[in-house]
Amino acid sequence: xxxxxxxxxxxWISVTSVILGMLVGAIIMLLSGFNPIENYxxxxxxxxxxxxxxxxxxxxxxxxxxxxxxxxxxxxxxFFNIGLAGQALAGWLASVTFALxxxxxxxFILLPGAILAGAIAGALWxxxxxxxxxxxxxxxxxxxxMLNYVALYATNAIVKGFLAKGDGDYSPxxxxxxxxxxxxxxxxxxxxxxxWGILVSLAAVVVVWWLMKKTTLGFEIRAVGMNEDAxxxxxxxxxxxxxxxxxxxxxxAGLGGAMEGLGNFQNIIVNTALPSIGFDGMSVSLLAxxxxxxxxxxxxxxxxxxxxxxxxxxASTTPPEIVDIVIAAVxxxxxxxxxxxxxxxxxxxxxxxxxxxxxxxxPEAAVAERAAQAEEEGEDTK
Amino acid sequence: xxxxxxxxxxxxxxxxxGDFVANDHISMQIKSGTVHGLLGENGAGKTTMMNMLSGIxxxxxxxxxxxxxxxHLASAKDATQLGIGMVHQHFMLVENFTVLENIMxxxxxxxxxxxxxxxxxxxxxxxxxxxxxxxxxPDAQVADISVGMQQRVEILKVLYRNADILxxxxxxxxxxxxxxxxxxxxxxxxxxxxxxxxxxxxKLKELQAVADVTTIIRRGxxxxxxxxxxxxxxxxxxLMVGRHVTFQRERVPxxxxxxxxxxxxxxxxxxQKVTRVHDFDLTIHGGEIVGLxxxxxxxxxxxxxAITGLMPTAGGQVTIAGQDRTGATPRQITRSGVGHxxxxxxxxxxxxxxSLVDNMxxxxxxxxxxxxxxxxxxxxxxxNTENLLSEYDVRHSNIEEPAGSLSGGxxxxxxxxxxxxxxxxxxxxxxxxxxxxxxxxxFIHQQLLAARxxxxxxxxxxxxxxxxxxxxxxxxVIHDGTIVGQAETNALSESEIGLLMAGExxxxxxxxxxxx
Numbered sequence: 074x075x076x077x078x079x080x081x082x083x084x085w086i087s088v089t090s091v092i093l094g095m096l097v098g099a100i101i102m103l104l105s106g107f108n109p110i111e112n113y114x115x116x117x118x119x120x121x122x123x124x125x126x127x128x129x130x131x132x133x134x135x136x137x138x139x140x141x142x143x144x145x146x147x148x149x150x151x152f153f154n155i156g157l158a159g160q161a162l163a164g165w166l167a168s169v170t171f172a173l174x175x176x177x178x179x180x181f182i183l184l185p186g187a188i189l190a191g192a193i194a195g196a197l198w199x200x201x202x203x204x205x206x207x208x209x210x211x212x213x214x215x216x217x218x219m220l221n222y223v224a225l226y227a228t229n230a231i232v233k234g235f236l237a238k239g240d241g242d243y244s245p246x247x248x249x250x251x252x253x254x255x256x257x258x259x260x261x262x263x264x265x266x267x268x269w270g271i272l273v274s275l276a277a278v279v280v281v282w283w284l285m286k287k288t289t290l291g292f293e294i295r296a297v298g299m300n301e302d303a304x305x306x307x308x309x310x311x312x313x314x315x316x317x318x319x320x321x322x323x324x325x326a327g328l329g330g331a332m333e334g335l336g337n338f339q340n341i342i343v344n345t346a347l348p349s350i351g352f353d354g355m356s357v358s359l360l361a362x363x364x365x366x367x368x369x370x371x372x373x374x375x376x377x378x379x380x381x382x383x384x385x386x387x388a389s390t391t392p393p394e395i396v397d398i399v400i401a402a403v404x405x406x407x408x409x410x411x412x413x414x415x416x417x418x419x420x421x422x423x424x425x426x427x428x429x430x431x432x433x434x435x436p437e438a439a440v441a442e443r444a445a446q447a448e449e450e451g452e453d454t455k
Numbered sequence: 456x457x458x459x460x461x462x463x464x465x466x467x468x469x470x471x472x473g474d475f476v477a478n479d480h481i482s483m484q485i486k487s488g489t490v491h492g493l494l495g496e497n498g499a500g501k502t503t504m505m506n507m508l509s510g511i512x513x514x515x516x517x518x519x520x521x522x523x524x525x526x527h528l529a530s531a532k533d534a535t536q537l538g539i540g541m542v543h544q545h546f547m548l549v550e551n552f553t554v555l556e557n558i559m560x561x562x563x564x565x566x567x568x569x570x571x572x573x574x575x576x577x578x579x580x581x582x583x584x585x586x587x588x589x590x591x592x593p594d595a596q597v598a599d600i601s602v603g604m605q606q607r608v609e610i611l612k613v614l615y616r617n618a619d620i621l622x623x624x625x626x627x628x629x630x631x632x633x634x635x636x637x638x639x640x641x642x643x644x645x646x647x648x649x650x651x652x653x654x655x656x657x658k659l660k661e662l663q664a665v666a667d668v669t670t671i672i673r674r675g676x677x678x679x680x681x682x683x684x685x686x687x688x689x690x691x692x693x694l695m696v697g698r699h700v701t702f703q704r705e706r707v708p709x710x711x712x713x714x715x716x717x718x719x720x721x722x723x724x725x726x727q728k729v730t731r732v733h734d735f736d737l738t739i740h741g742g743e744i745v746g747l748x749x750x751x752x753x754x755x756x757x758x759x760x761a762i763t764g765l766m767p768t769a770g771g772q773v774t775i776a777g778q779d780r781t782g783a784t785p786r787q788i789t790r791s792g793v794g795h796x797x798x799x800x801x802x803x804x805x806x807x808x809x810s811l812v813d814n815m816x817x818x819x820x821x822x823x824x825x826x827x828x829x830x831x832x833x834x835x836x837x838x839n840t841e842n843l844l845s846e847y848d849v850r851h852s853n854i855e856e857p858a859g860s861l862s863g864g865x866x867x868x869x870x871x872x873x874x875x876x877x878x879x880x881x882x883x884x885x886x887x888x889x890x891x892x893x894x895x896x897x898f899i900h901q902q903l904l905a906a907r908x909x910x911x912x913x914x915x916x917x918x919x920x921x922x923x924x925x926x927x928x929x930x931x932v933i934h935d936g937t938i939v940g941q942a943e944t945n946a947l948s949e950s951e952i953g954l955l956m957a958g959e960x961x962x963x964x965x966x967x968x969x970x971x
Contacts (some may be wrong), residue, residue: 289821289829292813300806305765306797307817308786 083362086413090360091374094403101398107391116396119384120377126384128258128265132337133376134369136161136329138274140354141361141368142281143325147199148363149285150318151298156202156217157326158351159224160195164327165334165348166228167194169244169341172251172334173236180250187251188273188331195327196320198224203319207312213319221347229343242343253336268336275369277325282365284321294318329354356404375400461523462487462620462651463508463539468517470503477503479675480517487619490642490652492666492683494659494695496892497864500675501655505622508653509541510534521620540618542609544625548597554604555580555593558612583614588644602751603634610641621645622653627661628890631750632920632953639665657892659691660921671695696894704900704925707908712741713776715881715912716762721771723754723761723936731757732936735771739912741880744903746927746944747916750956754936755916756798759885762914763795764788776880789818794879796870796887798916800863804870807859811851814858815840815873839876847872848898864895871902882906885916900926920949934958940968 099109120130140157147154154160168191175183202220205211236244253268261267285291296304297314304311329350334341357375361367382396406413463485470478477500485491495501506512508519510528519526521537528534534541548557559576566572577593584591589607597605606626613621623642627635642652642665656662662669663683670680671694678694692700716739723732732754739745749755760766762773764785773781775791783791797803805814816836819825824835840854849868851861858866867887874882884903888896903926907913917923923930924944931941932955940955942964951961961968 287831287833289826289831292816292820292831296806296809296813296817299808300802302802303804303806303817305785306763306795306803308784308789310784 083364084367086410087360087362087367087371087407089413090406090410091403093406094399094401097402097405098395098399102391102395105391105395107389107395112385112389112391112395115384115388116378116381118381119387120381123263124261125263125265126380128262128267129380130373130376131271132265132267133379134372135268135270135274135336136332136350137353137357137372137375138369139277139325139329139332140350141357141372142277142365143195143322143329144355144358145361145363145365145368146281146285146294146325147318147322148358149298150294150315151301152203152206152315152318152322153214154199154202154217154319154322154326155214155355156199156220156224156323156351157329157354158347158349159217159221160198160323160326161330161333161348161351161354162224162228162344163198164191164195164330165338166231166330166341167191167327168331169247169334170231170236172247173245176248178250183248183251184253184335187247187335188328191327191331191334192324193327195330196324199319199323199326200316203316203323206319207315221351225344225347228341232341232343236341237343244340244342246340247335251335252339253332254339266337268332270332270336273328273332274372277328278365278369281321281325285365290314290317326351326354356400356407359407359410360403362410378403460487461485462521464520464523465504465508466518466520468504468507468519469515470500470507470512471515476675478507478514481672481675481677483670483677483680485620485651485653487651488646488649489667490646490654490665492662492669493653493655493672494657494662494669494691495672496657496696496894497862497890499672499695501672502624503675504672505541505624505653505655508534508620509539509622535616535618538617538619539622540613540616540620541622541624542606542613542626544628546605546609548605548608550598551596553594553596554591554600554608557597557608558593558615560612562616580611580615583611587614587648588641589614601634603630603637606630606634606638607641619649620651620653622655624655625657625890626654627656627658631918631956633750633957635661657695659688659695659893662691663688673697692893696892700893700897702925704904706904706926706928709742709907709910709928712743712910712912715739715741715776716914717772717774718762719772719774721758721761721773722769723757723766724769725757725766730769730936732761734937737914737931737938737941739881739914741910741912742907743929744907744913744915744927745941746923746930747914747933748920748923748930748952748956749916749918749933751918753933753956755885755933757936758933759795759798759883759916762788762883763793789877792877792880794874794877794882796867796874796882796884798885800866800870801859805858805866808857810855811844811849811858811861811869812836812840812854814869815843818873818877843872843876844869847902864891867891867895867899871899875902875906878909878911880911882911882913883916884913886918887915888917888919888922896922920952923952924949932956940964942967 102109102112120126140161143157144154168187171190172183172187198220202213202216205216206213232244233242238245253270254266255269258267285295293309293314296309297311301311333348333350353375357368357371361371378396378400382393385391385396386393461484466482468478468481481504493501503512507514510531510533519528526537549560555573555577558580564572564576580593589611591604591607591611592600597608626638630638639661642654645652654662654666666683668680669683671678673695718735718737721732721735722730724730735758747755757766761768764783764787768781772779775793778791780788780791801807816825820831824832826832837854844851844854847868849865849872851865858869861869888899903913915923915927927944929941930944930947930952931938932952934956935958946967954961
């Protein structure tokens with residue numbers, strides 16, 4: 074019963090963060106002389122008001138689900154994967170390169186092959202950081218940040234040097250049979266960029282959920298993430314577990330990149346910055362507090378904010394940056410999760426001193442508090 | 456202040472947490488110049504009450520009187536101003552500050568703005584140290600001093616703040632027998648100087664050694680206040696747990712079983728290249744409990760970690776049931792029939808945020824029927840967990856609750872259930888009853904003796920000499936990483952073991968001690 078309450082507690086925190094974020098956005102709009110209600114209405118219609126809008130939202134959410142899952146898996150193992158963007162870029166490059174390399178291959182080989190190439194490239198890229206951490210104790214925060222830049226500039230060099238025609242800064246478009254976008258879906262969604270990648274994302278949600286909850290590997294990843302010493306005591310190889318988690322994480326990020334390459338862009342371009350799906354995926358995962366189903370919902374919300382946000386500046390003079398502020402504020406409140414949790418404890422029960430439960434004297438209070446602590450220490454929802 | 460002065464009195468003190476009543480109309484008086492014991496099982500409400508007296512918690516109802524004046528303690532600061540000082544079970548010291556700096560911390564005396572007046576503080580502290588027999592080295596860093604001295608620093612911190620009511624919460628949990636003896640003498644001295652000393656404990660022996668009167672609390676209520684000197688141990692235990700408790704452990708004679716653990720010439724070197732264990736030889740047979748006595752930090756942890764594969768060995772051999780297991784992985788060692796009740800149950804024994812099911816499955820999750828080809832079988836895991844939780848009487852509300860929500864005693868029972876259920880040929884138990892109350896200790900001792908009766912070999916490593924003397928067939932004493940003597944348990948007195956633990960020799964018994 075208590076566990077259910079806690080699960081509800083997590084949802085409550087995510088919803089509160091979104092509401093608070095939107096309130097902050099509203100206050101800023103008011104201060105800048107814009108009408109928040111009008112703008113939120115146009116944001117909403119821009120996100121779900123037409124089949125085209127819905128298609129765009131789903132397309133936007135597709136890679137975010139994958140990078141969000143990638144972050145969550147690594148995070149379960151106690152690993153902060155900041156390198157999702159670089160891994161996604163590696164996946165994007167590999168999938169497009171594969172598709173361009175075999176222009177005459179039939180679709181049933183070329184498309185799965187290109188997707189797989191993206192997944193492998195992402196896994197290899199994150200595997201470097203996993204290996205360095207497992208064998209040399211190198212902080213993954215630093216190595217993945219550095220690997221992000223290596224991925225960005227190496228990809229740009231490869232695109233310019235090998236893939237682009239002449240002096241161009243983009244590769245040719247991939248063959249038709251490697252594309253995730255189809256005339257059928259375009260027709261269905263009034264020429265949106267919606268593509269079949271959403272099925273890959275939803276399949277990944279099921280697989281990741283199954284892997285984390287139902288397999289010995291998932292059990293090991295969760296155990297190592299929560300207590301490395303006890304995991305070693307129980308005979309787990311922490312090195313192998315850390316590397317496995319990192320490979321899975323990078324594989325998912327690479328898939329996210331492949332979705333951009335095969336679905337959204339259908340080629341690869343010289344990027345001036347790392348793809349935003351990396352950092353947005355982190356935000357999605359944090360907002361969802363790591364739960365796979367939550368990640369789908371959070372990714373859809375992000376898609377709606379981003380796509381609907383475009384409509385704000387079309388319908389009014391409000392600058393589109395206001396939506397970025399709303400998104401940033403939502404993430405801020407997710408990050409301030411602890412604050413919200415603290416307030417929720419204060420509000421839901423009569424005031425109670427946290428010191429009290431440090432002792433062994435109050436089973437009821439202690440259960441709730443220790444469980445909350447446990448969650449803060451990185452447990453995902455049960 | 457007269458010696459019969461009532462330093463602190465509570466009347467009808469009640470504390471509720473939601474529906475749970477932690478303290479139920481507690482009334483008691485604590486006199487200056489006495490050591491007042493507060494006895495109760497884990498979870499009886501002792502700490503809640505003391506947290507109210509030291510201002511950390513506020514009572515739901517009831518009254519606190521300090522020297523006859525009704526007071527309201529809104530914070531720990533109020534309590535300090537009224538002369539109430541609390542020494543917590545876990546020390547609150549800044550490790551890389553000196554002893555002097557730690558004592559001054561928070562009430563720094565200054566000469567001019569922001570400039571510490573170490574000189575005056577030092578004089579005051581040294582005077583207190585002398586007066587109460589609390590020997591310290593004011594310039595040593597806390598990280599470098601013994602646990603016993605850290606405790607004395609904590610006491611000086613309280614005295615430095617002019618406390619005349621001192622509350623100690625389970626003060627001996629982390630001390631060696633010698634340090635405990637010294638601490639009890641300090642309590643007596645503090646009382647003789649007119650202080651009121653409140654000693655929260657579930658250790659009957661200590662209360663009997665030092666407390667003038669003892670108040671027994673059970674399930675948040677005062678059961679009785681007794682004159683400790685004229686009350687028997689059995690009576691105190693019975694008052695505390697509400698049923699008869701035996702202290703006699705039945706050790707049925709066992710025929711010598713096969714050799715299960717054989718350690719020869721073991722050497723363990725830690726990461727800092729310090730030799731922790733050397734020239735270590737020990738043999739344990741089936742049906743035998745060997746107690747390894749020693750002062751904390753003499754290589755016991757490293758020995759266990761080396762035997763269980765958690766730390767590399769630098770030389771020598773570990774043989775388990777005839778198989779060379781030197782340098783094997785923890786899993787290989789577990790699979791060869793070794794159960795391990797680790798020293799630190801929260802760090803090694805359990806993954807606190809994980810559920811009881813997950814924790815119970817930690818050692819077996821890769822085996823059928825708990826998983827097949829890497830896919831877990833939750834049904835088998837749950838069935839196994841439910842069986843073991845009820846067989847070992849682990850009090851819990853829900854098998855999906857995190858292990859961290861269990862009380863310490865129940866956490867330990869869970870580990871013991873998990874390790875014994877695999878019917879290990881060799882059980883390594885490190886301080887298996889540390890911090891538990893007599894009821895839980897009795898249960899765990901019975902389980903260990905049952906494992907012995909079933910023919911298992913048990914290596915019992917304990918800082919509690921009583922525990923070793925109660926359970927072990929043979930006692931081996933470790934000092935500075937090697938065994939300095941071993942003998943049949945009955946052949947050595949407590950003080951002789953104590954001498955060996957301190958690295959001394961026992962005259963007249965050298966031959967016997969080296970016979971093994």
